[in-house]
Amino acid sequence: MNYKELTVQLVDKCLKYGADEAEVYLQSNRNLSIQVLNNEIETIEEASSHGVGFRVFVDNKMGFSHCNDFSNKALEGTIKRAIAFAKLTSPDENNILPDDKGITTIEGLYDPSIAGITMEEKINMALRLEKLAMSDHRITKSSGSGFSESETEVFIANSRGLAKSYKSGGCGIGVSVVAEKGDQKNTGGEYCSRRQFSDLKTLEEVAAKASKDAYEMLDPEMVRTQKATVIFDPDVGRSLLGGVIGALNGERVLQGASFLKDSIDKQIASELLTIIDDGTKEKGMASAPFDGEGVPTGKNTLIEEGVLKTFIYNTYAAKRAGTKSTGNASRRGFTSLPDIGTHNVYLQQGKHTRNEIIASTEKGLLLKGLTGYGINSVNGNFSGGASGFWIENGKIVHPVKGITIAGRASDILNDIDMMGTDIDMNDTFASPTFRVREMQIGGR
Amino acid sequence: MNEKKYFVRDIPRRKFLELSMKGGLIVAATPALLSQLISCKQQGLSGIGLDLDKETLNKVLAEALSKGGDFAEVYLENRTSRNIVMEESKFKSGLYGISQGAGVRVISGNKTGYAFTDDINMENLLRAAQVASNVAREGGSVTPVNVSVQTRDSFVTIQQPLENISDPKRIEIMQRADQAAMDYDERIKMAMISYYDEIRGRVIANSEGTYLRDELPLLFFIVQTMSDNGKARHLSRERLSRHSGFEMFDEVSPEEVSRRAAREAIDMLDAEEAPAGMMDVVMQNGWGGVLVHEAVGHPLEADNIAKGVGAFTGKLGQKVASDVFTMVDDGTIPNARGTINFDDEGSQAQRNVLIENGVLKGYMTDILSAKQLGMKRSGNGRRESFRYIPIPRMTNTFIDNGDSEPADILSSTKTGIYVQSLSGGSVNPVTGVFNFTCREAYLIENGIKTKPVKGATLVGSCLDVISNIDAVGNDLDFGPGICGKGQAAEVDAGQPTVRIRGINVGGSKA
Numbered sequence: 001m002n003y004k005e006l007t008v009q010l011v012d013k014c015l016k017y018g019a020d021e022a023e024v025y026l027q028s029n030r031n032l033s034i035q036v037l038n039n040e041i042e043t044i045e046e047a048s049s050h051g052v053g054f055r056v057f058v059d060n061k062m063g064f065s066h067c068n069d070f071s072n073k074a075l076e077g078t079i080k081r082a083i084a085f086a087k088l089t090s091p092d093e094n095n096i097l098p099d100d101k102g103i104t105t106i107e108g109l110y111d112p113s114i115a116g117i118t119m120e121e122k123i124n125m126a127l128r129l130e131k132l133a134m135s136d137h138r139i140t141k142s143s144g145s146g147f148s149e150s151e152t153e154v155f156i157a158n159s160r161g162l163a164k165s166y167k168s169g170g171c172g173i174g175v176s177v178v179a180e181k182g183d184q185k186n187t188g189g190e191y192c193s194r195r196q197f198s199d200l201k202t203l204e205e206v207a208a209k210a211s212k213d214a215y216e217m218l219d220p221e222m223v224r225t226q227k228a229t230v231i232f233d234p235d236v237g238r239s240l241l242g243g244v245i246g247a248l249n250g251e252r253v254l255q256g257a258s259f260l261k262d263s264i265d266k267q268i269a270s271e272l273l274t275i276i277d278d279g280t281k282e283k284g285m286a287s288a289p290f291d292g293e294g295v296p297t298g299k300n301t302l303i304e305e306g307v308l309k310t311f312i313y314n315t316y317a318a319k320r321a322g323t324k325s326t327g328n329a330s331r332r333g334f335t336s337l338p339d340i341g342t343h344n345v346y347l348q349q350g351k352h353t354r355n356e357i358i359a360s361t362e363k364g365l366l367l368k369g370l371t372g373y374g375i376n377s378v379n380g381n382f383s384g385g386a387s388g389f390w391i392e393n394g395k396i397v398h399p400v401k402g403i404t405i406a407g408r409a410s411d412i413l414n415d416i417d418m419m420g421t422d423i424d425m426n427d428t429f430a431s432p433t434f435r436v437r438e439m440q441i442g443g444r
Numbered sequence: 445m446n447e448k449k450y451f452v453r454d455i456p457r458r459k460f461l462e463l464s465m466k467g468g469l470i471v472a473a474t475p476a477l478l479s480q481l482i483s484c485k486q487q488g489l490s491g492i493g494l495d496l497d498k499e500t501l502n503k504v505l506a507e508a509l510s511k512g513g514d515f516a517e518v519y520l521e522n523r524t525s526r527n528i529v530m531e532e533s534k535f536k537s538g539l540y541g542i543s544q545g546a547g548v549r550v551i552s553g554n555k556t557g558y559a560f561t562d563d564i565n566m567e568n569l570l571r572a573a574q575v576a577s578n579v580a581r582e583g584g585s586v587t588p589v590n591v592s593v594q595t596r597d598s599f600v601t602i603q604q605p606l607e608n609i610s611d612p613k614r615i616e617i618m619q620r621a622d623q624a625a626m627d628y629d630e631r632i633k634m635a636m637i638s639y640y641d642e643i644r645g646r647v648i649a650n651s652e653g654t655y656l657r658d659e660l661p662l663l664f665f666i667v668q669t670m671s672d673n674g675k676a677r678h679l680s681r682e683r684l685s686r687h688s689g690f691e692m693f694d695e696v697s698p699e700e701v702s703r704r705a706a707r708e709a710i711d712m713l714d715a716e717e718a719p720a721g722m723m724d725v726v727m728q729n730g731w732g733g734v735l736v737h738e739a740v741g742h743p744l745e746a747d748n749i750a751k752g753v754g755a756f757t758g759k760l761g762q763k764v765a766s767d768v769f770t771m772v773d774d775g776t777i778p779n780a781r782g783t784i785n786f787d788d789e790g791s792q793a794q795r796n797v798l799i800e801n802g803v804l805k806g807y808m809t810d811i812l813s814a815k816q817l818g819m820k821r822s823g824n825g826r827r828e829s830f831r832y833i834p835i836p837r838m839t840n841t842f843i844d845n846g847d848s849e850p851a852d853i854l855s856s857t858k859t860g861i862y863v864q865s866l867s868g869g870s871v872n873p874v875t876g877v878f879n880f881t882c883r884e885a886y887l888i889e890n891g892i893k894t895k896p897v898k899g900a901t902l903v904g905s906c907l908d909v910i911s912n913i914d915a916v917g918n919d920l921d922f923g924p925g926i927c928g929k930g931q932a933a934e935v936d937a938g939q940p941t942v943r944i945r946g947i948n949v950g951g952s953k954a
Contacts, residue, residue, distance in 0.1 A: 037751060043556040043833065046575050049545075050562065065540040068562040078542060085538035088611050092534065141753050143874065178753050178874055185755070187874045225721035225954055255532060255634055257670055257679065337537055371870055371879040372901045372950075378670070378679045383718070383950040385879035385903035402877065404720060404901050404950025440952045442720030 001070070003028065004165055007157040010052070010075065015159060017076075018083050019056035021097050023158040023293065026052040027334045030115075033148040036126040042144060051334040054082040060091040066335045094319040099160035102296040108283035109168040111196045114149050122147045125173060125203065132207035133175045138215035143176035143187065156294045166289045170195050173206055179214035188214025194426065195283045217368075220399040223390055223443040229364030230405060230439045231357055233388070234422060236370040237347065237431025241275070243375030243382070244409065248302055249340045250313040252377065254320055259380035259409060260308060269306040269413035272350055272434070276301050277312065279327055279343035286428040292331030292338040300326055302345075306413075314340050346430035350419025354433045357418045359394040365441060366391055367405070380409035386441075404442035412436055498591050500566060501649040504548060505588040508573040509651060513552040513580035515811065516573070516588060517650040519788065520546045520564060521830040525642040526611075530618045532634050533626065538611075545830040548572040551812055552580035558833045589653035596656065596786040599776045599793065604689040606641050606661045613690070614639055617665075617698045624699035625669045628706035631713065633672045635702065640664040648790040656790045662781075662934060663692050664924070667702045671709035678715070680708035681867075681883065685781040685924035685934065708865070708884050711896055718885065718897035718951030724860035725902065725947045726853055726888060731865055731923025733937035736771055737841045738871040739878040739906040741937075742929070744798050744806075745824070745836040746813035748873050755876035755906060756804060765802040765910035768846050772797050773808055775823050775839035781924040782840035782936040789825035789834050796822045799910070810836045828931035838927060842938035846916025850941035853915045855891040861900070861949055862886040862893045868925065869902075876906035901950035909944055917941035 007024045014022030028050040035042040051068040052075070063086025067078040130145035151169035156162070174191030190209040192201040232240060246252070247260040260268060279297025281287050290296050293315055301309050313321065314329035317340060330341030358366060365388050372384035383406040389396045420432035501518055508516035527539040546569060547560035557579035559572040618637050625635035641664070647657040664685040671678050682705035686692045727735065748754030756764065765771075775784050775793030784793050789811050797805050809817065810825030813836055826837035854862065862885065869880030880902045886893045922938035 037554070040553075041555045041579060043558060044579055045558040045833065047560045047831070049560070049831070062536070063538050063540075065542075067542045069542070069544060070563075074542070078540070081540040085540050085611070088528070088535060088615055089538050090534035090536070092536075141751075143748075143751065143753050185875050187872060227954065255670075256672060257634070257677075259677070335541055335543075337539070371903070372881050373867070376899065379677045381898050381952075383881065383899060383901040383952065385877075385901050385950065402903055402905065402948060404903055404948055406718075406720060406900065406950045406952035408952065440720050440954065442722075442948050442950050444722060 003153070003155045004163065007155045008163055010054070010079070011157050011159050013076065014054060014056050014079050014083070017079055019058055021057040021159045023055040023097055023156070024052060025055070025331065025334055026050070026155040028153050029150065031148070031150045033146065034122055034126050035144055035146045036123065036130055037144045038142055039127060039130065041123060053334040053336070054079050055337065056082045056086050057095050058083060058086040060093055060095050061086045061089045062092070062095050063087070063089065064337050094316050096315060096319055097158045097160050098293055098295045098315045098325060099162055100295055101162060103164055103289045104280050104296045104298070106280055106282060106284070106287050106289055108195055109166065109287060110151065111169060114169060114171050114197050115151070117197065129173055129175045129203045129207055132203055133177045133210045136211045136215060138179045138181070138218070139177045139211045140180040141178040143178060145175040146173070148172050158294065162294045164290055164294050168195070168288070170285060171197055171200065173200060173203065175207060175210045177210055177214050179211070179218055181218045184218055186214050186217045188212065193285060195285060199283065217387065217399045217401060220401040221390070223400055223403060223441065225443050226441055227438050228441050229361050229435060229437060231361060231364060231366045231433060231435045232431070233366065233368050234424065234431050234433055236367050237434070238429035239370040239374050239384070240382070241374070241431070243373070243377045244413070245342055245345065246377030248311050250311040250321055251317040251340055253311050254317065257378050259378065263308045264311070266308055267306050268308050268410070269303060270416040271305045272416050272419040273303055273306050273413060274301065274348035275303040275345065276348065277328070277342045277345050281344050284344040286343040288343070291327045292329035295325045295327045295329060297327040297343060312340055312342065314338050344428050344430070346423065346425060347419070347432060347434070349421050349423045349432045350434070352418050352420055354420050354422050357420055357433055357435050358391060358396065360418070361391050361394060361435065364391050365389070365400065365405070366396065375409045382407050382409060382412060405439050406442070407439045412439065498655065501591050501655065502588065504569045504573050505591070505649065505651050507570050508548050508550050508577050509580070509585060509588055511577045511580045512585040513550045513577065514586055515551040515651055517549045517648065517789065518546060518569065519549070519830055520647040522645040523642055523829065525640065526614070528614060528618060528639045530622055530635070530637040533622050535615065543829065546572065547830045548576045549833060550576040550580055554816065555579040556812065556833060560830050586651060588651035591649045591653055591655035593655050596792050598785050599778050599783050600660060600687045600785060601779060602661060602689040603691045606643060606690060609690045617693055621667050621698035621702045625667060625702040625706050628703060629671070629710050631671045631673050631710060632669050632706050634670045636668040638666045646788065648788070650790065654790045656786060658785060660687050660785070661689060662687055663690070665698070665701060667705045669702070669705045669709045671713050673713050676713045676715070678709050678712040680705045680712065683924050686779045687781065687783050688779040712884055715896040715898045717953045718861070718900035718949060720949060720951040720954055722946050722948050724857050725863055725944045725949070726857050726860065727863045727939065727942050727944070728865070729850065729917060729919045729939060729941045730921040731925070731937060732863060733842050733922065733939035734866055734868060734925060735880055736843055736939065737838060737927070737935065737937040738869050738880070739876065739904070739909050740771055740799070741773065741838045741841045742871050742873045743876050743906055744808055745838070745873070746807040746809040746817060746819070747836050749807050750813040750816040753874045755874060759804050762804055763802050764804045764907065765799055766913055767802045768916045769799060769802050769910050769913050770797065770844040771799040771842070772844050773824065773838050773841045777840045777936070780840045780922065780936050781934050782838065784826065784839055787823045787825045787834070788827045791821040791823045791825060793823040793839065808836045808838065810834050826933050828933065832931045835929065837929065837933045838935050840922065840936040840938065842920060842922065843916060843940065843942060845918050845920045845940050848915045848917050850917040850919050853917055853941050853943050854888065854893060857888050857891060857943060860888045861897070862888050867899070871906065877903070878906060879903045897951065903948045903950065909947065912945045913942050914945055915943040
């Protein structure tokens with residue numbers, strides 16, 4: 001089936017059945033997932049699938065429907081459902097579709113060689129990864145290891161004459177292990193996913209990180225409730241700052257549901273904080289030639305040296321705000337409407353090595369694990385469960401678990417006083433180690 | 445895959461949308477085979493074509509076991525869903541989805557092979573069976589038993605079937621909710637209302653001869669309200685969900701749902717910073733049960749026990765909690781959100797007592813983990829959709845009633861935190877370390893609930909917390925949620941008012 005032609009034909013069908021404007025979003029996927037446990041295959045899951053979503057406007061009212069049956073009768077029936085549903089919703093002049101025909105060129109989003117690697121080799125990678133992660137004597141059990149791959153082709157067409165498609169894919173490896181000592185148990189896990197098979201980290205590197213995460217937290221000691229410095233490991237930057245990104249959602253800002261709603265062009269954070277969203281990065285796991293409704297992606301500086309530069313928008317929210325889409329319409333497949341989300345987000349790296357940051361900290365927490373929801377994007381409150389290492393006089397003295405950290409976003413962001421150099425740009429949320437001068441810690 | 449985290453989420457609307465729509469698909473025009481298999485509504489369970497269906501299923505099961513294996517299963521599913529969203533008093537969007545497909549699973553020893561297709565026809569079913577059968581290249585084999593129709597007890601009654609409800613009627617419910625929220629107080633600036641319903645049809649056939657089909661309706665109504673007084677802002681949430689017909693709204697009105705949400709949003713405007721550190725916590729009855737769902741429920745799911753890594757591994761029959769603590773998972777509570785009649789592998793839903801007066805009595809199993817552990821199937825093998833393999837999951841999970849009066853529990857607690865509702869939380873099922881975020885909480889001073897405090901995190905470990913529950917009330921109630929464990933499942937969590945001595949609270953002041 002020629003999906004490109006089909007999407008264009010389906011747009012015409014939507015118009016024929018009564019839509020004033022229409023968008024067709026079609027996706028086809030292929031997935032493979034291999035899980036091994038205790039040197040044996042645990043599961044192999046394999047599937048191909050496809051589906052299509054219809055977004056239609058009737059008298060400025062929006063309806064949406066989706067189906068995964070591509071027979072004519074099913075497609076036509078689903079379109080009619082969207083049109084019928086549109087008639088129930090409220091008219092909104094901001095219901096418009098993009099017409100930018102541009103496509104951002106991005107290299108390396110699809111690696112045809114992944115599908116060509118034999119099943120045996122993929123199974124062997126998972127088996128070897130588990131074996132390597134189990135090789136340290138402190139590791140007692142495996143929770144499983146795996147290899148996965150996927151490829152997706154997206155086709156989008158709308159009644160403004162836009163018709164685009166692209167193909168992307170990726171593969172990943174991961175492992176999770178348990179370290180035990182007496183009654184103590186601790187888990188550690190690591191994964192690596194890449195667009196290109198040859199860019200995957202070595203099995204040795206992934207295994208070593210997983211087992212280290214598990215054993216290095218053994219023999220923790222509790223600390224007392226106090227205020228102290230907190231150093232954020234690259235792994236937890238996202239957990240904290242995700243709520244800041246959420247507060248930049250242009251639609252939430254318009255609704256008054258963002259703690260940053262009145263902060264454009266204002267200093268909201270330390271000068272050390274620059275956050276960039278880049279949808280165009282070569283081989284980026286969150287890169288795409290266009291966003292979830294077909295607008296070409298770009299590279300946007302969200303926060304520059306602590307100053308809030310822009311909110312992020314899809315076409316609807318941009319129209320409502322009187323501005324242009326920032327190429328941030330995000331879509332979770334053919335079953336969903338375009339929402340607002342980021343691509344590859346990274347923090348501008350600073351001047352200090354991780355060791356320098358630790359060495360210059362008199363008393364505090366090196367935060368390795370953070371649970372909870374991060375900063376609340378509506379009111380800026382922050383509270384989370386924490387684990388990591390306690391630092392005294394510039395040295396790690398013991399692991400610490402079962403504590404909490406809390407604060408207000410405005411205080412935390414302004415209190416960032418050291419930014420590291422150890423950034424891994426392959427992460428979709430890439431952050432170096434950074435330090436917050438003081439936060440409340442809850443303990444004994 | 446990092447560390448596997450299981451969670452019950454605070455569900456912002458969009459997240460809900462994502463979860464509810466995931467892998468959603470529909471019917472409209474269906475190939476002949478599919479309509480025979482799935483359209484039980486039109487044809488009834490004894491409809492024509494049943495013999496052909498059985499023959500087809502037997503062929504697919506035989507193909508699945510052609511290379512060996514201990515067990516094979518075909519799962520067909522058809523889900524029709526509606527999601528209408530209202531924000532800022534406007535109907536923002538209406539979504540209609542049809543999702544259908546079939547998965548074939550083969551178990552050989554500890555290995556599972558799985559493949560699915562969204563075009564249900566003989567050729568695709570046989571291909572899926574071949575792909576799934578590849579895990580069984582070595583090892584024993586069984587001959588499949590020809591399938592025959594079985595029956596299971598049902599715990600879902602329907603008075604006003606969803607298929608008879610017009611869309612304007614759904615819209616009216618939402619308008620009433622919005623009006624009630626906006627009328628509650630002028631500081632309520634916005635209501636976000638999500639209406640979701642679905643009808644999920646299932647056909648399950650396996651090599652043990654099981655052949656089952658049914659249809660379950662599901663309603664999920666969420667009202668979030670945002671308050672703003674110029675200084676503070678709070679986004680509150682109230683949810684209502686059942687496996688039932690539209691009569692749900694006769695029993696609990698949409699206005700009532702909105703007023704509950706709006707009350708929280710207004711009361712929490714005055715919230716002060718919460719204290720930090722170890723303190724006593726009294727949890728109000730209802731959705732607070734998500735704490736034991738996470739902290740105890742997930743670690744009692746038998747997959748991690750079978751792997752030998754779960755926190756409760758090897759503790760069966762042992763005292764693991766205080767005497768006052770009894771915990772149950774019950775898939776048979778009439779019309780509850782977590783009720784399933786039979787699980788997605790065909791096992792009859794049951795009331796399973798997991799911990800009784802502090803003693804560990806059982807785990808929640810699916811077919812595979814039951815076999816691995818030599819235990820009974822508990823009716824907990826669930827799957828999000830045909831795109832996923834079934835795994836052990838909870839249904840309606842709760843702390844059972846004790847004999848304390850809720851008022852006495854509070855008045856005998858000198859200082860601490862009174863948690864009225866939780867957003868949700870997560871647990872590491874191996875270590876048992878959990879966290880929760882309070883949505884609405886108050887200080888307890890001299891046995892009295894006083895000032896509201898901002899959303900603090902509670903952290904602890906499951907074995908500690910169930911030993912430290914020292915008072916259990918007699919006012920058991922439930923709340924609805926979406927449980928995530930790599931795939932989503934609709935659950936209820938419940939509890940009476942309980943007191944936990946010494947939990948670490950993540951406040952922002954000492």
